[in-house]
Amino acid sequence: GQQLNQSPQSMFIQEGEDVSMNCTSSSIFNTWLWYKQDPGEGPVLLIALYKAGELTSNGRLTAQFGITRKDSFLNISASIPSDVGIYFCAGRRETSGSRLTFGEGTQLTVNP
Amino acid sequence: GAVVSQHPSWVICKSGTSVKIECRSLDFQATTMFWYRQFPKQSLMLMATSNEGSKATYEQGVEKDKFLINHASLTLSTLTVTSAHPEDSSFYICSSGRDGYTFGSGTRLTVV
Numbered sequence: 001g002q003q004l005n006q007s008p009q010s011m012f013i014q015e016g017e018d019v020s021m022n023c024t025s026s027s028i029f030n031t032w033l034w035y036k037q038d039p040g041e042g043p044v045l046l047i048a049l050y051k052a053g054e055l056t057s058n059g060r061l062t063a064q065f066g067i068t069r070k071d072s073f074l075n076i077s078a079s080i081p082s083d084v085g086i087y088f089c090a091g092r093r094e095t096s097g098s099r100l101t102f103g104e105g106t107q108l109t110v111n112p
Numbered sequence: 113g114a115v116v117s118q119h120p121s122w123v124i125c126k127s128g129t130s131v132k133i134e135c136r137s138l139d140f141q142a143t144t145m146f147w148y149r150q151f152p153k154q155s156l157m158l159m160a161t162s163n164e165g166s167k168a169t170y171e172q173g174v175e176k177d178k179f180l181i182n183h184a185s186l187t188l189s190t191l192t193v194t195s196a197h198p199e200d201s202s203f204y205i206c207s208s209g210r211d212g213y214t215f216g217s218g219t220r221l222t223v224v
Contacts, residue, residue: 040220041218042118042215043205044215045214048213088155098144098161098213100146100207100213102156103155104154105155
C-alpha cells in the first residue's frame with residue numbers, strides 16, 4: 001500500500017542531543033503511531049495519537065498529531081546510546097479499518 | 113498492553129518446501145490479526161488481514177495461494193509460505209491486540 005513520507009532517512013547525533021523526525025502524507029489519517037525497531041526484532045509501539053493537534057509524551061519522547069491530520073512528528077530529547085535503532089511512523093486511515101501504512105523509517109545512530 | 117508471540121524466530125528451508133509461521137495473541141482474544149513482510153533495510157508492508165473463522169483479506173499483489181493464512185481460534189493465526197523460493201526470504205511479522213498495533217518479534221525466513 002501507499003507509504004508515508006518519513007524524514008530524515010538517517011541521523012547521526014551525539015549523546016545528549018535532541019532529535020526530531022516527521023512523517024507526511026497526502027491523505028488524511030485518524031491515527032498516528034510511532035514505533036522503534038531494533039535489529040531482528042518486531043517494532044515496539046512508543047506513542048499512539050488519536051486526535052488532530054494531540055501532543056503526547058512518553059518519557060523523553062514527544063509526538064504530535066498534525067492539525068491537518070496529514071502529518072506527525074516525533075522528538076527525542078537528551079538522546080542516549082540505547083536510543084539507537086530504526087524509528088517508524090505508521091498511520092491508519094478512516095477507511096482502512098485497523099490496517100496500518102508505514103513510513104520508510106529513520107535510522108538513528110547515537111555516538112557516545 | 114497486548115502480548116504477541118511469534119514462532120519460530122528464524123527458519124531456513126529449501127526451495128520448493130513449505131514453511132509455517134505461528135502468531136499467538138497471549139492475553140487478548142483476537143478476531144483480527146495482521147501479517148506484514150519486511151525486506152532488508154525497508155519498511156513494513158501489510159500482506160494480509162487474518163480473520164478468525166473466515167477467509168483472510170489479502171493486499172493487492174499478494175498471492176493468496178502462496179501465502180496461506182489460517183485463523184482457526186481467537187489466539188492463533190498461522191501463515192504458511194508454500195513452495196518457497198529464495199525471493200520469499202524476508203522478515204515476516206504479525207500484529208494483534210485490540211487495535212492490531214502490537215507486533216510479534218518476527219520470523220526471519222531464509223530460503224536456500
